[in-house]
Amino acid sequence: MSYYPLISIMPKSAFDPDAQAFITAAAITDVTQQNAINTLVLALKGYSIWTKFKAIYPIVGGVASSHAVNLKTPGTYNLSFASGWTHSATGMLPNGATYADTSFNVNSYRDNNHISLYIRTNVNESSVDMGVFSTASGGTYFDIESRFSNVAYFGNHVANTYINYANTNSQGLHINNRTSSILQNVFLNNIKKATNTNATTSSLNLNMWIGARNTAGLSSLYSTKQFAFASIGDGLTDTDAANFYTAVQAYQTTLSRQV
Numbered sequence: 001m002s003y004y005p006l007i008s009i010m011p012k013s014a015f016d017p018d019a020q021a022f023i024t025a026a027a028i029t030d031v032t033q034q035n036a037i038n039t040l041v042l043a044l045k046g047y048s049i050w051t052k053f054k055a056i057y058p059i060v061g062g063v064a065s066s067h068a069v070n071l072k073t074p075g076t077y078n079l080s081f082a083s084g085w086t087h088s089a090t091g092m093l094p095n096g097a098t099y100a101d102t103s104f105n106v107n108s109y110r111d112n113n114h115i116s117l118y119i120r121t122n123v124n125e126s127s128v129d130m131g132v133f134s135t136a137s138g139g140t141y142f143d144i145e146s147r148f149s150n151v152a153y154f155g156n157h158v159a160n161t162y163i164n165y166a167n168t169n170s171q172g173l174h175i176n177n178r179t180s181s182i183l184q185n186v187f188l189n190n191i192k193k194a195t196n197t198n199a200t201t202s203s204l205n206l207n208m209w210i211g212a213r214n215t216a217g218l219s220s221l222y223s224t225k226q227f228a229f230a231s232i233g234d235g236l237t238d239t240d241a242a243n244f245y246t247a248v249q250a251y252q253t254t255l256s257r258q259v
Contacts, residue, residue: 025074026066036254043247053233090257091228099212107205111181118229127223128213132206146170154186157200171259179235
């Protein structure tokens with residue numbers, strides 16, 4: 001009689017290792033959501049922009065513990081929510097008196113940076129959707145104000161200076177982007193909306209917040225918009241920004257929450 005050695009066959013994950021790490025950390029069990037995350041990671045890597053991100057918040061899973069997890073490095077720069085958020089399959093919604101702390105200090109990201117925010121609701125209000133402000137550095141901002149009295153404002157390390165443009169729809173992917181000390185540009189979805197060539201003047205020793213402005217640890221100008229994605233990282237070229245939008249919009253479409 002012939003005997004054959006027992007061979008242990010272990011199932012291999014079909015997912016990218018970084019996608020799987022997030023799926024595990026965020027306890028994502030829904031197959032559609034798992035596949036959406038995996039496709040997003042593969043797209044960002046395929047476009048050669050994955051390494052440019054320090055924090056990516058896919059805001060998937062429908063609960064705070066899942067929405068908090070940073071896709072790029074789970075467990076680092078996870079969101080900390082103050083009370084007053086509503087979490088659902090379509091995103092996270094602040095009540096107009098709260099914020100989420102990314103724990104990411106933007107002090108070293110003066111001349112090469114981006115922040116992005118995907119907003120699902122159209123609201124005209126006096127609010128900061130994501131940002132920091134320092135009076136100590138001459139009144140310097142790094143933020144996204146998607147529709148503030150029908151104007152979109154984007155400060156980025158230049159004292160008392162914003163990029164701004166008329167805007168009557170806060171929905172979509174907003175990117176506040178800087179690729180050098182003298183070049184800031186902003187994008188809404190796949191369109192470059194404005195450019196600023198003023199030189200940066202100071203750094204901001206503050207953590208980036210979502211849902212309100214962080215002014216030396218004090219919150220103000222609260223948002224009431226629903227968010228479905230956010231990121232922090234290095235500056236993006238125009239091609240990078242276009243590819244980033246394509247990847248994020250495909251991700252939102254898979255989850256049936258695109259705008």
